[in-house]
Amino acid sequence: xxxILLAVIVLGVLGLVSxxxxxxxxxxxxxxxxxxxxxxxxVLPQANCGGCGYPGCSGFAAACVKAxxxxxxDGKLCPVGGxxxxxxxxxxVGLSVVASAPKVAVVRCNGSCENxxxxxxxxxxxxxxxxxxxxxxxxxxxxxxxxxGDCVAACQFGAISINPSTGLPEVDEEKCTACGACAKACPxxxxxxxxxxxxxxxxxxLCNNKDKGxxxxxxxxxxxxxxxxxxxxxxxxQAITLENNLAYIDAEKCKMCRKCEEACPKGAxxxxxxxxxxxxxxxxxxxxVASGTTQQTNNEKPA
Amino acid sequence: xxxFRIGGVHPAENKLTADKxxxxxxxxxxxxxxxxxxxxxxxxxxxxxxxxxxxGTLLAEAGGFVSAPVHSSVSGTVSKVDSVLDxxxxxxxxxxxxxxxxxxxxxxxxxxxxxxxxDRPELDSKTxxxxxxxxxxxxxxxxxxxxxxxxxxxxxxKAECVIINAVECExxxxxxxxxxxxxxxxxxxxxxxxxxxxxxxxGYIGIENNKPDAIKLMTEKSQAYPEIEVVPLQVKYPQxxxxxxxxxxxxxxxxxxxxxxxxxxxxxxxxxxxxxxYEAVMHNKPLIDRIITVTGKSVSNPGNLRARxxxxxxxxxxxxxxxxxxxxxxxxxxxxxGKALLSLDVPMTKGSSGLLIMNSKxxxxxxxxxxIRCAKCVSACPMGLEPYxxxxxxxxxxxxxAEANDVVSCIECxxxxxxxxxxxxxxxxxxxxxxxxMGIIRSRAAQAKK
Numbered sequence: 031x032x033x034i035l036l037a038v039i040v041l042g043v044l045g046l047v048s049x050x051x052x053x054x055x056x057x058x059x060x061x062x063x064x065x066x067x068x069x070x071x072x073v074l075p076q077a078n079c080g081g082c083g084y085p086g087c088s089g090f091a092a093a094c095v096k097a098x099x100x101x102x103x104d105g106k107l108c109p110v111g112g113x114x115x116x117x118x119x120x121x122x123v124g125l126s127v128v129a130s131a132p133k134v135a136v137v138r139c140n141g142s143c144e145n146x147x148x149x150x151x152x153x154x155x156x157x158x159x160x161x162x163x164x165x166x167x168x169x170x171x172x173x174x175x176x177x178x179g180d181c182v183a184a185c186q187f188g189a190i191s192i193n194p195s196t197g198l199p200e201v202d203e204e205k206c207t208a209c210g211a212c213a214k215a216c217p218x219x220x221x222x223x224x225x226x227x228x229x230x231x232x233x234x235x236l237c238n239n240k241d242k243g244x245x246x247x248x249x250x251x252x253x254x255x256x257x258x259x260x261x262x263x264x265x266x267x268q269a270i271t272l273e274n275n276l277a278y279i280d281a282e283k284c285k286m287c288r289k290c291e292e293a294c295p296k297g298a299x300x301x302x303x304x305x306x307x308x309x310x311x312x313x314x315x316x317x318x319v320a321s322g323t324t325q326q327t328n329n330e331k332p333a
Numbered sequence: 334x335x336x337f338r339i340g341g342v343h344p345a346e347n348k349l350t351a352d353k354x355x356x357x358x359x360x361x362x363x364x365x366x367x368x369x370x371x372x373x374x375x376x377x378x379x380x381x382x383x384x385x386x387x388x389g390t391l392l393a394e395a396g397g398f399v400s401a402p403v404h405s406s407v408s409g410t411v412s413k414v415d416s417v418l419d420x421x422x423x424x425x426x427x428x429x430x431x432x433x434x435x436x437x438x439x440x441x442x443x444x445x446x447x448x449x450x451x452d453r454p455e456l457d458s459k460t461x462x463x464x465x466x467x468x469x470x471x472x473x474x475x476x477x478x479x480x481x482x483x484x485x486x487x488x489x490x491k492a493e494c495v496i497i498n499a500v501e502c503e504x505x506x507x508x509x510x511x512x513x514x515x516x517x518x519x520x521x522x523x524x525x526x527x528x529x530x531x532x533x534x535x536g537y538i539g540i541e542n543n544k545p546d547a548i549k550l551m552t553e554k555s556q557a558y559p560e561i562e563v564v565p566l567q568v569k570y571p572q573x574x575x576x577x578x579x580x581x582x583x584x585x586x587x588x589x590x591x592x593x594x595x596x597x598x599x600x601x602x603x604x605x606x607x608x609x610x611y612e613a614v615m616h617n618k619p620l621i622d623r624i625i626t627v628t629g630k631s632v633s634n635p636g637n638l639r640a641r642x643x644x645x646x647x648x649x650x651x652x653x654x655x656x657x658x659x660x661x662x663x664x665x666x667x668x669x670x671g672k673a674l675l676s677l678d679v680p681m682t683k684g685s686s687g688l689l690i691m692n693s694k695x696x697x698x699x700x701x702x703x704x705i706r707c708a709k710c711v712s713a714c715p716m717g718l719e720p721y722x723x724x725x726x727x728x729x730x731x732x733x734x735a736e737a738n739d740v741v742s743c744i745e746c747x748x749x750x751x752x753x754x755x756x757x758x759x760x761x762x763x764x765x766x767x768x769x770x771m772g773i774i775r776s777r778a779a780q781a782k783k
Binding site for chain 2: 149150153154155157159160163164165166172241245
C-alpha cells in the first residue's frame with residue numbers, strides 16, 4: 031500500500047514540477063506570430079507549389095502580411111487561387127488588390143512527329159533532363175520539346191499531358207494555374223508563362239529554335255526560320271522582335287490582328303482560342319476581329 | 334601486382350584489334366575542325382572563307398588559358414566557318430576545309446628520325462611547355478584537358494613524379510597498345526620531356542598486364558632511362574581514371590574535389606599525349622592526327638588507323654569495311670565511357686580514341702527493375718560512393734543531400750550501371766545530380782565573390 035502511495039506522490043510531484051517548468055517556458059520563450067498570417071494561410075489553396083515565389087503557402091502568407099504592413103500587396107499573387115483568393119487575403123489584411131492579368135503556360139514547340147522527323151532513338155532513362163545532357167535528343171532540333179514529359183511530372187494540377195499523336199505536351203487552360211513548375215522543369219525552356227489574353231485569346235510563336243534558317247528548316251517543318259516577315263507585318267504595333275533567328279511576340283503589345291499568323295511561311299505562329307475563321311469573309315475593318323480563309327489549328331476549345 | 338584499392342569491375346576485354354598494325358587512313362575530301370575539341374573555352378577562328386591553308390597552319394587560337402589552338406590537318410581552301418554536329422551530340426562552331434593535295438608547313442620536320450633529349454640540350458621547361466601549348470596538345474585519353482595547364486602546377490603545389498597512363502582499360506580500344514609497340518622510343522623521349530617540363534626526376538608508365546608484349550618492350554627500352562620505371566598493373570576497370578592510376582602506381586589517394594592530382598604530387602598524362610608531345614617538341618608537328626581504333630564484333634575489317642583530325646567518321650568506317658547491316662549503336666570512344674553518335678557524319682576530334690559499332694542485340698538496354706539492395710554498385714564504385722543513393726537523390730531533386738554525399742566526386746566511369754543486376758539507369762541519374770550540384774556550387778561561389 032505504502033509503495034503505491036509513494037509512487038503516486040513521487041509521480042504527482044514530478045508532474046507538478048514539470049508542469050511549472052513548461053508553464054514558465056511557454057511564457058518565457060513564447061513566439062508572437064501575427065494572427066493574420068494564420069488567417070491568410072487558411073484561405074490559400076495549400077498546394078505549396080511555390081508558384082508565388084515563396085516557400086509554400088505559409089511563406090507566402092507571411093510575405094503578404096509583411097507587405098501589407100508596408101502598405102501594399104503589389105506584386106503578390108497566388109497563381110493557383112488567382113484573383114478571388116487575393117481579394118480574400120486583401121480583406122484579412124485590410125487592403126485592396128490591384129487586378130492582375132491571368133497567365134497560362136504555353137508550350138512553344140510545334141515539332142510533332144509529322145513536322146519534326148526523328149533522327150535517332152533514345153533508349154536511356156526516359157526523362158528530358160537526361161536526354162538533354164546527351165545532346166540533341168531524338169530529333170535534329172536542339173531547342174525543341176524532348177517529349178519525355180518532365181513538365182507533366184512537375185505539374186501538381188494535372189493540367190499538362192503529352193498528346194500521344196503529336197508527342198508534345200498540351201496545356202489544359204482550365205486547370206493551369208500558371209505556377210511555372212513546368213517551365214522550371216523543362217531543361218530547354220520551351221514552356222513560357224504568358225498572359226492569357228482577353229477571352230483567353232493570344233498569338234504565340236510556337237517555336238524555340240535559335241538556329242539559322244537553313245538548319246532550323248531542315249530539322250523541323252514548322253520551325254521559325256527567322257525570316258522576319260512577321261516583324262514587317264507588325265510594323266505598326268512593334269509587337270514582334272527577332273533575336274537569334276527567332277521571332278517573339280510581346281503579349282502586352284499584341285493587338286490580336288493575326289496578320290503575322292498569315293504572313294508566316296512556316297506556320298510557326300498560332301492563335302489560341304479564336305473563333306473559327308469565316309470562309310471568304312471580307313477584309314476586317316477592325317484588327318481585333320479575326321478573319322481569313324484558313325482554319326485555325328489551335329488545340330483548345332474557345333474559352 | 335599493383336592495382337587501385339577501392340571498387341572496380343571486369344568487363345569483357347574484346348581487344349579485337351590488338352595485333353593489327355597501325356595503318357594510315359586516307360585523306361578526306363573535306364575536313365571539319367570543331368572549335369570544341371578540348372575542355373575549356375572554345376578556340377577562336379583566325380582564318381576566313383577562301384583562305385589557303387597547309388598541313389599545320391593555325392586555324393584557330395586558344396580562347397583562354399584553359400583552351401587549345403586548332404591546326405589544319407590537311408592542305409586546301411577554307412570553304413566556310415560555320416557549325417557542325419560533333420561527337421557531343423550538339424551543333425557547335427567549326428571550320429570546314431576542302432582538301433587539295435597534301436602540302437605541309439615548312440616548319441614541320443617530317444624526317445621521322447628519332448631525336449633524343451640529349452640531342453637538344455637547349456630545351457628548358459619553359460620552352461617545352463610553350464611548344465606544347467602552341468601545338469594544341471590536349472589529353473589524348475579522351476578527357477581532352479589542355480596539356481599545358483596540367484604541366485603548369487598552381488602556386489604552392491610541387492610535382493614529385495610523372496605517371497604515364499598506358500592502361501587503356503576501356504574494352505575494345507587498342508590505340509595506345511599499338512602506339513607503344515610501334516613507337517616505344519618516341520614515347521620514352523616524350524616522357525622525359527614531360528618530366529623535364531614539370532621538373533621531376535621520377536617517371537612511371539602504368540600498363541595493364543593484358544598487354545604483356547607492350548610491358549616487355551617498354552621495360553627493355555626503358556633500360557636506357559634509369560629514371561623511368563614501367564609498372565605492370567592488374568587488369569581492372571577503371572584503372573585508366575587519373576585518381577585510380579595514381580592510387581595503383583604510387584599508392585596515394587587524391588582527396589575529394591576541389592583537390593586535383595597535383596595536390597598529391599602527381600602529374601598524369603596519357604601515353605598518346607606523350608607521343609604527341611615528342612612530335613610537337615622535337616619535330617615541330619602540331620596535333621593534327623591521332624590513332625583511332627575502329628572496331629566492333631560485326632565490323633568486317635577492324636583496325637587501328639592513324640587519321641587526320643577532322644576526317645568524317647563515315648570515311649574511317651568505309652576503310653574498315655563499311656557500316657555493318659545490323660548496327661544498333663555507333664559509339665565514339667569505348668563501350669564504358671564512350672558516347673553514342675547521332676550519325677557517322679561527325680568529324681574526328683582530338684579526343685576520338687575509338688569508333689565502336691554495336692549490333693542491335695549488344696546495344697539494347699534491358700528494362701530497369703526495382704533495386705534489390707544488393708549493394709553491388711557500392712562495391713564497384715572506384716570512388717567509394719553510394720551510387721544507388723546518389724541516383725535516388727537525383728531523381729527526387731534532393732540536391733543538398735546529393736552534395737553532402739559527394740556526388741561531384743563521381744568520375745562517371747559507369748561501373749555501377751555495369752554491375753547492377755536490376756539494370757537500373759544509375760549513371761544517367763547521377764549525371765543529372767552531378768551537373769545540377771556543380772551548377773549550384775558555381776553559383777554559390779559567384780555569389781560569394783560579389
